[in-house]
Amino acid sequence: QVQLVQSGDEVKKPGSSVKVSCKSSGGTFSSDTITWVRQAPGQGLEWMGRITPILGSAKKAQKFQGRVTLTADDSTRTAYMELNSLRSEDTAVYWCAREVGGDPNWFDPWGQGTRVTVSS
Amino acid sequence: QSVLTQPPSVSGAPGQRVTISCTGSSSNIGADYDVHWYQQVPGSAPKLLIYVNNNRPSGVPDRFSGSKSGTSASLAITGLQAEDEADYYCQSYDDRLSGSVFGGGTKLTVL
Numbered sequence: 001q002v003q004l005v006q007s008g009d010e011v012k013k014p015g016s017s018v019k020v021s022c023k024s025s026g027g028t029f030s031s032d033t034i035t036w037v038r039q040a041p042g043q044g045l046e047w048m049g050r051i052t053p054i055l056g057s058a059k060k061a062q063k064f065q066g067r068v069t070l071t072a073d074d075s076t077r078t079a080y081m082e083l084n085s086l087r088s089e090d091t092a093v094y095w096c097a098r099e100v101g102g103d104p105n106w107f108d109p110w111g112q113g114t115r116v117t118v119s120s
Numbered sequence: 121q122s123v124l125t126q127p128p129s130v131s132g133a134p135g136q137r138v139t140i141s142c143t144g145s146s147s148n149i150g151a152d153y154d155v156h157w158y159q160q161v162p163g164s165a166p167k168l169l170i171y172v173n174n175n176r177p178s179g180v181p182d183r184f185s186g187s188k189s190g191t192s193a194s195l196a197i198t199g200l201q202a203e204d205e206a207d208y209y210c211q212s213y214d215d216r217l218s219g220s221v222f223g224g225g226t227k228l229t230v231l
Contacts, residue, residue, distance in 0.1 A: 104213035110165040
């Protein structure tokens with residue numbers, strides 16, 4: 001049974017960066033694909049990108065190209081999402097989830113979420 | 121503006137049946153990509169409800185069912201219960217965006 005545990009809530013200044021971690025237990029991790037989704041207050045879900053550790057490659061949503069970095073550390077079974085040049089519109093809850101095979105993959109399970117607040 | 125369009129809200133009385141639509145286009149659902157559905161209780165992470173159009177994960181009641189046709193998909197909930205009150209999201213893939221996409225979400229109110 002895969003479980004994903006994310007790092008704690010963050011408060012950041014505009015223009016700074018935030019790095020959220022997602023630690024996996026159970027499953028194989030290196031061959032899993034971890035996806036990142038965010039939800040601004042009162043808004044819907046927004047897919048940000050995915051990474052498959054064993055491939056060492058990440059795919060990012062067009063909207064976040066150049067601003068988000070997705071990495072994974074196989075030794076600690078942890079995936080990371082770093083978002084830079086933060087602005088107030090990036091205030092949101094950020095989730096990681098495991099992708100499961102389909103066309104496209106579905107997301108299950110999800111982490112508990114990390115709230116990122118961007119405020120001066 | 122979501123690529124997949126859902127009604128902002130639906131409602132029904134306990135015991136009734138409701139459906140939630142998810143309308144796409146030829147670059148996503150119409151391109152024969154699968155549709156998945158999630159249930160999100162406010163303050164919690166989304167939970168997988170339906171995968172690959174009409175499959176229920178273990179533990180999801182058979183009151184929930186999904187279907188897909190052409191450029192649209194639907195989630196049906198029968199025998200509405202108070203605990204079904206939540207937000208529901210569809211998810212698929214879009215060729216033009218080259219990535220996964222979500223619907224805007226539908227708030228279900230049980231009257």
